[in-house]
Amino acid sequence: MLVVNHGGREAIEIFAVDYRDTRKQPALRWQGCLAMPAGHVANSVASYSDGTVIATVLTRPGTSITDFVRGQPTGGVYERARRRTGFPLAAGHGTAGQ
Numbered sequence: 001m002l003v004v005n006h007g008g009r010e011a012i013e014i015f016a017v018d019y020r021d022t023r024k025q026p027a028l029r030w031q032g033c034l035a036m037p038a039g040h041v042a043n044s045v046a047s048y049s050d051g052t053v054i055a056t057v058l059t060r061p062g063t064s065i066t067d068f069v070r071g072q073p074t075g076g077v078y079e080r081a082r083r084r085t086g087f088p089l090a091a092g093h094g095t096a097g098q
Contacts, residue, residue, distance in 0.1 A: 001028070002045045002053065010036040012045050012055060034080055037087055042078075051082030054090065 001015045011033040019026040034053060036042050039061035047053045055078050059065060063074035079090035 002047055004042045004045050004055070005033070006041065009033075010041055012036070012042060012053060034087060036078070040078070040087075052079060054079045055087070 001017050003013045003015065005011045005013045013033050014031040016029045016031050017026050018029065036055065036057075040057045041059070042055040043058055044056045045053065046055075056075065057078060058075045059068060060075060063072070068074045077090045078087045080087045
């Protein structure tokens with residue numbers, strides 16, 4: 001299970017969900033986290049079957065909600081392939097450098 005964390009750090013938290021014993025509540029086990037780039041606040045997160053994780057960001061550093069309301073490009077989709085470092089802007093999803 002992937003969860004966006006805004007508490008203390010901007011990261012995607014990774015949990016394993018153990019629901020094998022149907023007589024008990026499912027158990028969560030923290031597996032680690034993927035830090036977002038500095039100044040980036042993730043909104044949504046999803047993953048592909050190959051382990052690639054994607055996260056949306058509404059406003060990147062240097063942009064604001066006002067820019068968003070005015071229809072200017074502000075956010076993007078960030079993608080981290082399995083066993084890679086960093087969380088780069090996905091090609092074709094946002095405007096790099098803004």
